[in-house]
Amino acid sequence: MTDRRRSGIKAYRNRAFLNSKHARPLRILAEYLEPKSRFEAENVDDTIVFMGSARIKPRDAAEAALRQAQLEEGDPEGAQRDLRMSAYYEAARELAFRLTQWSKALDPKERRFVVCTGGGPGIMEAASRGAAEARGMNVGLTISIPIEEFDNPYVTRELAFHFHYFFMRKFWFAYLAKAVIVFPGGFGTLDELFELLTLVQTKKMSKPMPIVLFGTEYWREVIDFDALVRHGTINAEDVDLMYRTDSVAAAYDWLVARLREYALDQPGPML
Numbered sequence: 001m002t003d004r005r006r007s008g009i010k011a012y013r014n015r016a017f018l019n020s021k022h023a024r025p026l027r028i029l030a031e032y033l034e035p036k037s038r039f040e041a042e043n044v045d046d047t048i049v050f051m052g053s054a055r056i057k058p059r060d061a062a063e064a065a066l067r068q069a070q071l072e073e074g075d076p077e078g079a080q081r082d083l084r085m086s087a088y089y090e091a092a093r094e095l096a097f098r099l100t101q102w103s104k105a106l107d108p109k110e111r112r113f114v115v116c117t118g119g120g121p122g123i124m125e126a127a128s129r130g131a132a133e134a135r136g137m138n139v140g141l142t143i144s145i146p147i148e149e150f151d152n153p154y155v156t157r158e159l160a161f162h163f164h165y166f167f168m169r170k171f172w173f174a175y176l177a178k179a180v181i182v183f184p185g186g187f188g189t190l191d192e193l194f195e196l197l198t199l200v201q202t203k204k205m206s207k208p209m210p211i212v213l214f215g216t217e218y219w220r221e222v223i224d225f226d227a228l229v230r231h232g233t234i235n236a237e238d239v240d241l242m243y244r245t246d247s248v249a250a251a252y253d254w255l256v257a258r259l260r261e262y263a264l265d266q267p268g269p270m271l
Contacts, residue, residue: 031168035161039176042158043109045267047116047139047176048099048255050092051192052123052183052214053085054150058093062086088183088215089126095181095214095248096130096138102256104136110267113178113259114139118169119160121150123183128154141169170195178263179210179255184218200241201234208262212251213244 017023057065063086066079096115103113115131117124119140131138132154140155142162163169174196182193199205213219225242228234245251 028165028168031163031165032171035172038158038161042111042137044111044114044137044139044159044176046113046178046263046269048103048113049116049173049177049180050096050123050127050183051118051180051185051189052088052092052126053185053189054118054120054122054124055186056085056089056122056126056184057082058089058126059083059086085184088123091214091248092123092126092181092183093130093133095251096127097134098130098248098252099255100131100134100136100138102252104134106264111137112267113263114159116141116173116176117152117155118142118188119152119155119162121152123185125152125154128152132156141172143169174199174205175269177209178207179212179259181212181214181251181255184215184222190223197238197241201238207266208258210255210258210262211242212255213242214246214251216244216246219244 011017018026062079062083066076066083068074069076069079099113100115103111106112114137115127116139117127119128119142124140128138128140137156137159138154139159140152140161142160143166144162144164161169161172170192173192180196182189193211196205196209196211200209200211225234225239229236229239243251243254245254
């Protein structure tokens, strides 16, 4: 009898299958299990999430762009706006630095309240940078979208993730978070903010979730929460789901007080 070797390819090595619609559940599961394994390996128990625009520049870059715009036929008005908005970059950087210093002093074994961002530029880079300057680890949850590649060199290499599915990225934002700070941002920031508010409002998220809206003028102009109350589409107490401030010190004190009260003795994910 002729000995014939089997030459079939194993299913888990079949790239055509793995990239097909039939294997979508496997790809979704991979975006749960692979991050989970890395968080466990790095002893990351929970996070403080920073959200905000990818377009906000650091102060030095905004100042250089303004000088360039004034010397040439550029856009001085836009450059002035960018310089004004750069205050949020510096605030996110400082707040992440202070929170990381505080969290590092809590437990020498477990990593508590690790700064987490979307891994991109702007406010995300600022928070990653502040955490790195405090010699702490930080998480970057990037997403594959059709825009020019960016580099955020401050994300901790072991905790740099790249997602295909927005909903799996949002899951990891919410699942590990014990607090969220939302800086001025566009569609993506608003989407993430309102999803979190919906989870809290509907009590699908049972854990306490301190939410800071940083930049009172911006948020007052962009979203009229009081109008939602007047029109009866939310309750008056829903407005109190967020703490609004322009002060790094006030945001820090408010967040630390609530984390000490609600989360310090409860490490790990809670939904």
